[in-house]
Amino acid sequence: MNQTKKIAVIPGDGIGPEIVAEAVKVLKAVESQCGYSFEFSYLTAGGIAVDQLGTPLPEETLEESKQADAVLLGAVGGPKWDRHPVHLRPEQALLGLRKGLGLFSNLRPVVLFEGMEKSSSLKPEVIAGVDLLVVRELTGGIYFGEKKRSKTEQGEVASDLLIYHEYEIERIVRQAFEIARKRKKRVTSVDKANILESSRLWRSIVDRIAEDYPDVEYEHMLVDNCAMQIVRRPADFDVIVTENMFGDILSDEAAILTGSIGMLPSASLADGSFGLYEPVHGSAPDIAGKGIANPAATILSAAMMLRYSFDALEAADQVENAVKNVLRTYRTVDIAEPEHQQVGTEEFGDLVVDRLQSCKKP
Ligand code: NAD
Secondary structure (H helix, E strand, O other), X not given: OOOOEXXXXXXXXXXXXXXXXXXXXXXXXXXXXXXXXXXXXXXXXXXHHHHHHOOOOOHHHHHHHHHOOEEEEEEOOOHHHOOOOHHHOOHHHHHHHHHHOOOOEEEEEEEOOOOOHHHOOOOHHHHOOOEEEEEEEOOOHXXXXXXXXXXXXXXXXXXXXXXXXXXXXXXXXXXHHHXXXXXXXXXXXXXXXXXXXXXXXXXXXXXXXXXXXOOOEEEEEEHHHHHHHHHXXXXXXXXXXXXXXXXXXXXXXXXXXXXXXXXXXXXXXXOOOOEEEEEOOOOOOOOOOOOOOOXXXXXXXXXXXXXXXXXXXXXXXXXXHHHHHHHHHEEOOOOOOOOOEEOOHHHHHHHHHHHXXXXXXX
């Protein structure tokens, strides 16, 4: 990575600006410690954009995001805008960004950090060693297929079409295999091929693409079985790839394995290396402005940006290791146990920066 990378920063609402500030602080430390160069441009979206500019996603925000190499987003929304008409609701910004930026896959890593076993609802021996990634197709399937509703003599009838084109399946499956190559080299493709024609197409494409990745082990798994195996033997999974609705459900199920919403990062990727990075949690209006929000999910999202958009693998590892290191002793209030020293949002960010080792540029 030789030239300066442009990062569009969208802090958003609630705790968004607080947690994003810590992730930017860490990225700036990566610049100096690891020799990278980033240019940050701050953009407005969400409730704050509704208030200031009368729209949740100003044109300029979308256009500037398109010009960037990656986008870092805090969170949008809050009770202030809950009664607004749909087109003036902050979440419209997320939908507009996803569509406008061509983000077709969503990546949700689930990692159990040392000492976090107690936060999980699973037994420590089941949760130990979990390090999986759910790759969810984001722009096709039943959520976007034709929707119909009509009245018949027997009452109302409604339908949602589950439709997938070959190219939509190919690009996400290929992406999952590429990612698996950089991890433990195992892919679990999840479908419902015993019932659904779209799943049979999905399965045949997975078999074909897998031939290009002889170094990656793969298996097919039915979605109902996968839902069980995720809580039964989660540590056996590496990369799980699946269609939109199955992925929506399985990624939430997997997320809760580690028990803490403040720790979960995510990435949404387009073709090539462009991606939007954001924590899984929302704008947490209940704690906004108090300086106590956990910035770990956003800092870990910035690490995903380094890995997936900038191919800065060592820098990404360094950031993740620094977070792990800090968590051994220091925790924000949402995840603190009696043995930890409680710290606020800013202090947590400072501690991550302190523990960041210098790293070699590839
Ligand atoms: P939330 O994730 O904002 O909060 C749920 C609970 O978790 C709250 O008690 C909150 O204090 C806590 N929490 C969340 N993140 C935390 C963090 N980093 N550190 C410490 N505690 C944290 O979900 P919600 O309350 O259902 O939604 C609040 C608003 O956020 C709503 O307007 C919703 O629409 C929006 N939202 C936005 C996104 C997004 O921007 N991607 C995602 C989900 C919800």
